Amino acid sequence: MILPLKSLLNRKTTVFLSVFSIALSSFLLLSIERLKESAQESFHGAVSETDLIVGARSGQLQLLLYSIFHIGQPVAGVSWKSYESIKKHPEVEWSIPISLGDSHRGHRVVGTNENYFQHFRYRNSKSLRMSSGDWNLGTYGVVLGSQVAEKFDYKLDEQIILSHGIGEVTLEDHQDRPFEVKGVLERTNTPIDKSLFISLEGMEAIHENWNSAGGLSPKQITAFLIGLKSKLGIFELQREVSSLESEALMAIIPAVSLQELWDNLFTIERLLQLIAACVAVVALLGMLTILLTSLNERRREMAILRALGAPKAYIFWIVALESFLMSLSGILGGIVLLYLGIAVGSPYLESSYGVYLDLDFLSQRELWIMLILLAAGTLAGLVPAWKAYRHSLHDGLEIRI
Amino acid sequence: MALNKKKIWGPAVILLLIALPFLLRFIPESSDSGLDPSRQFRNLNWKDLRTLDFKTGEYPSYLEELLNSRVRIPGFIVPLEDDAGSISEFLLVPSPQACIHVPPPPPNQMVHVFLEESIPYQPQYRAVFVTGKVSISEEKSRYGASSFQMQGDKVEPFRRSAL
Numbered sequence: 295m296i297l298p299l300k301s302l303l304n305r306k307t308t309v310f311l312s313v314f315s316i317a318l319s320s321f322l323l324l325s326i327e328r329l330k331e332s333a334q335e336s337f338h339g340a341v342s343e344t345d346l347i348v349g350a351r352s353g354q355l356q357l358l359l360y361s362i363f364h365i366g367q368p369v370a371g372v373s374w375k376s377y378e379s380i381k382k383h384p385e386v387e388w389s390i391p392i393s394l395g396d397s398h399r400g401h402r403v404v405g406t407n408e409n410y411f412q413h414f415r416y417r418n419s420k421s422l423r424m425s426s427g428d429w430n431l432g433t434y435g436v437v438l439g440s441q442v443a444e445k446f447d448y449k450l451d452e453q454i455i456l457s458h459g460i461g462e463v464t465l466e467d468h469q470d471r472p473f474e475v476k477g478v479l480e481r482t483n484t485p486i487d488k489s490l491f492i493s494l495e496g497m498e499a500i501h502e503n504w505n506s507a508g509g510l511s512p513k514q515i516t517a518f519l520i521g522l523k524s525k526l527g528i529f530e531l532q533r534e535v536s537s538l539e540s541e542a543l544m545a546i547i548p549a550v551s552l553q554e555l556w557d558n559l560f561t562i563e564r565l566l567q568l569i570a571a572c573v574a575v576v577a578l579l580g581m582l583t584i585l586l587t588s589l590n591e592r593r594r595e596m597a598i599l600r601a602l603g604a605p606k607a608y609i610f611w612i613v614a615l616e617s618f619l620m621s622l623s624g625i626l627g628g629i630v631l632l633y634l635g636i637a638v639g640s641p642y643l644e645s646s647y648g649v650y651l652d653l654d655f656l657s658q659r660e661l662w663i664m665l666i667l668l669a670a671g672t673l674a675g676l677v678p679a680w681k682a683y684r685h686s687l688h689d690g691l692e693i694r695i
Numbered sequence: 696m697a698l699n700k701k702k703i704w705g706p707a708v709i710l711l712l713i714a715l716p717f718l719l720r721f722i723p724e725s726s727d728s729g730l731d732p733s734r735q736f737r738n739l740n741w742k743d744l745r746t747l748d749f750k751t752g753e754y755p756s757y758l759e760e761l762l763n764s765r766v767r768i769p770g771f772i773v774p775l776e777d778d779a780g781s782i783s784e785f786l787l788v789p790s791p792q793a794c795i796h797v798p799p800p801p802p803n804q805m806v807h808v809f810l811e812e813s814i815p816y817q818p819q820y821r822a823v824f825v826t827g828k829v830s831i832s833e834e835k836s837r838y839g840a841s842s843f844q845m846q847g848d849k850v851e852p853f854r855r856s857a858l
Contacts, residue, residue, distance in 0.1 A: 342776065419776075525775060525786065525807055526842050529799030549774040549782075553816060 298615045301595070305588060309620065312581040316624025319577040320667055321631040323570045327660055328632070330563050332651055337556065339417030340484045341519075341548050345528055348372065348380065348535055349517035351542040358551040361392055361517040363485050364402040368394065371514040376541045380520070383534075385527040388413045390519040393497050393512065398456050401442050403490045405497030405515070407431070413521060416484050426450060427477025431493035433510065435476035441487040443478040450475055456492075456500060471500045574667055578674050581620055585613065585678040596682055610683040617675020624671070625664050629656070736826050739766035741789040741804060744843060747831065749802040752841040754831070767826040768806060768845075769853055774816060783813035787825055787845070802842040807832070810847045822853035 302309050341362050349357040350370035359365040371393075381389045390413055393405030404410075411422055411429040427450050429437055436456075438448060448454065453472040473492060481487055494512040522528060528547060535545040589596075596609055633653060640651045656664070739761050747754040770787040787806040808825055827847035 345775070524842075526802050526805055528773075528775075528786070529788075529805075533799050547773065547775075549776060553774055 298612050298619065301592075301612070302616060302619065308584050308588070312577075312584045313620050313624045313627060315577040315580050316574075316621055316667075316671065317627030317631060319570070319574040320625045320628025320664060321635070322573055323567075323663055323667070324628060324632045324656075324660055325635060326563075326566050326570050327657075327663065328636070328651060330566075331657070334556070335417070336483050338552055341415075341552075342417060342419050343415040343521060344519045344548050345522045345525065346520050346532060346535070346545040347517060347548055348520065348543055348545045351536070351544045354544075354546045354551050355555055357517065357544065357546055358548060358555065360394065361519070362548065364394070364404075364489060368516050370542075371516050372518065372543060373541055374511075374513050374515065376538065376543060377515055377518055380518075380535060383531065385522050385524065385531055386520050387523045388521045390414060391494060391512075391515045392517050392519070393494055393514075394516045396456050396458055396497070396500065398442075398454060398490050399446065401439075401488055401490055403436075403456055403492055403497075405492055405494045405512075407494055410491065411437075414519070416482055416486070420482075422482070422486070423480045424477050425480045427475070429491075430476050431491065431496065432476070433493060433495045433499055434471065434473050435493065435496070436473040437477045437479060437491040438475060439479055439487040439489045439491075440481040442490055443475075448475050448478075450477070456490075458500075574670075577624070578621070578667075578671055581617065581624075581671065582674050582677065585617055585675060586681070589613070589678055589682055593685075606683055610679045613679035613682045614672070614675050617678070618668075618672045621668050621671025621675075625668055629664070736765045736767040737761060739768050739829065741768075741770075744768075744803055744806070747803045747841065747843070749841055752831070752833070762829050762831070765826065766829055767824050768829075769822070769824050770806070771822055772816075772850075781813040781815045783810045784808070787823075791821065806843040806845050808845045808847045810850070814850050824851050824853055824857065825849070826851075 347357060347361050349361060350368060350372060352369045356366060356369075360368050377389075377391060380386065388409060390409045391406055392410075394402060396403040396405075408429060408431070414422055416422075424437075425440065427437070431437065436454065442448070452475045454475065455472050473496065479486065494515065495510040498510045498512050520531075522531065532545040532547070535543050599609060599612075600606070636651045636653055643651060743758055743761060746758050768787060770789055771791045772782070773786040773788060774782045774784075775786060776782060776784045785808050787808050788800050789804055790800075806825075806829065808827070825845065825847045826849040827845050829843055829845045831841050832844040833841055
C-alpha cells in the first residue's frame with residue numbers, strides 16, 4: 295500500500311493531471327444529474343391537487359405555461375359570466391380565478407382572491423404559508439412572492455407601483471394607484487416566488503381609465519383552476535367546458551400536460567448525459583495512456599522489485615492499485631468540486647434561472663454513477679497491470695541497444 | 696516489425712473494459728416469474744368492468760369473484776398527481792384520451808388507481824398493465840353512484856404477447 299503511493303507521488307505532475315481530468319468529468323456527470331433533478335422538482339412541483347385548468351381555447355401547453363409558469367401570453371380571457379357558471383357546477387369543490395397582464399419591475403402580477411391562498415397546492419400537496427403579514431388583499435393590497443420581496447427588499451406597508459404590460463421597462467405605470475404590501479409568502483421553489491398577488495378588484499381598479507364603465511367588479515379573468523369533488527368527474531367536466539356554446543374555452547388536466555412537456559425536455563437531458571459519459575470515457579482513456587507510458591519508464595523499477603524477490607502477482611497488484619487510487623481520488627475530487635460549485639454558483643443560478651440547488655448528500659443514483667465510474671477506472675487499470683505482470687522481469691533486465 | 700496480434704487486440708480489450716460498466720446499466724432487470732402464489736393474478740378486462748351498473752351499483756356474481764382476487768388490467772394512464780416525475784395516483788382508462796369524437800368514459804370504464812409506492816413515470820408507460828386489488832367505491836358523484844378503485848402494487852408496460 296505504501297509503495298504504490300510513493301511511486302505515484304514520484305510522478306506528481308502527470309498523475310495530478312489525469313486525476314484532475316477524472317475529477318472534472320465526474321463533476322460534469324454529477325452536476326448534470328443535480329441540475330436535472332432540481333429542474334424536475336421545481337417543474338413538476340409547480341402545481342398539485344388541481345384537477346383542471348380552464349382558459350381560452352388555445353393549446354394545452356400554452357394554457358399550462360401562462361397560467362402556472364407565467365410564461366407567454368394568453369390569447370384571450372374568460373368572461374366572468376362563464377367563470378361564475380362553471381364555478382356553480384355541482385361537481386366543482388373549489389375554484390381559483392387568475393387574472394394576468396400587469397407586472398412590477400419584470401415580475402408578473404397575478405390578480406386573484408382568497409381562494410388562491412386557501413386552495414392552491416404545490417409539490418406533494420403543500421399549502422402556501424405567509425412568512426410575514428397576512429393574505430389580506432383588500433382593493434389596494436399586494437402580497438409578494440419570497441423572491442420579489444428579497445430582490446427589491448420590500449417591507450410590510452411599503453407602497454409600490456405596478457405597470458401595465460410585461461417587461462423590465464414599461465412606459466405606462468399605474469402611478470395614481472399605488473399598492474400597499476400586506477404580506478410576503480414563504481419560499482416555495484415554484485413560479486409563485488417570482489410573482490405578486492393582488493385582488494381582482496385591484497386589477498380592475500388600475501385599469502379603470504381604460505374601462506370607462508366603472509365599478510370594480512371584475513368582468514374578465516385570464517384562467518381559473520378547479521378542484522373536483524370526485525376525480526371520476528374529470529373527463530365529463532372537461533368535455534362540458536370545451537363544448538360550451540357561449541364561449542370558446544378549454545380545460546386541461548395539469549398532471550397530463552406537465553408530463554407531456556417534460557417528455558419533450560427529456561430528450562435534451564439524455565443528450566447531455568451522453569456527452570458527460572463520453573467525457574468520462576475520455577478521462578479514463580487519458581489515465582490509461584499515462585499508466586501505459588509510465589510502464590516504459592518504470593521497467594527498471596519493476597525489474598528491481600522482482601530481483602529483490604517480489605512475486606509476479608505483486609507487480610500486477612501495484613499497477614492495478616495505482617489505477618484504483620487515481621480514479622478514487624479523481625471521483626472524490628469531483629464530489630468536492632460539485633459542492634464547491636453549488637456553494638459558489640447557487641445564488642447566481644437561483645436569481646437568474648430560478649433553479650434551486652441544495653447541498654444535499656449524494657442521491658442513490660449519483661452514488662451509482664460514481665461507483666460505475668470507479669469500477670470502469672479500476673477495470674481499465676487491469677490492462678497495464680497485466681502488461682507489467684507479463685514483462686516485469688525480462689523487460690527490465692534485458693540489455694537493449 | 697511485424698504486427699503482433701496481441702497489439703491489435705490490446706486497445707479493443709481496453710475499450711471493452713471501459714465500456715462494460717456503462718453497458719451493464721442497459722441490461723433490463725429480470726422480471727419476477729409468476730411462481731410465487733402471492734404474486735399470481737387473474738386477467739380483468741374492460742368488458743367485465745362494464746357489467747357494473749353504475750347507477751344502481753349492481754353487478755353479477757362473477758365480477759364479485761374477480762374482485763376478490765388479485766387482478767391485472769390493461770389500460771392507459773391519465774396521471775392525476777405528479778411530484779418530481781413520479782406518480783402515485785392516476786386514472787386507468789380503456790383508450791388514450793386524445794379522441795374528442797367519442798363521449799368521455801362512463802364511471803364503469805375508469806379505475807381510480809392508488810399505488811402503494813409511487814413509480815417514476817416513463818414515456819413507455821402510455822399503455823400499461825396494472826396489477827392489484829380492485830374494489831367498488833360508493834363515492835357518489837353526479838355521474839354515477841358507484842365506481843372502481845384499485846390498490847395497485849405493480850405497473851408494467853403493456854405487451855400484446857402477455858395477454
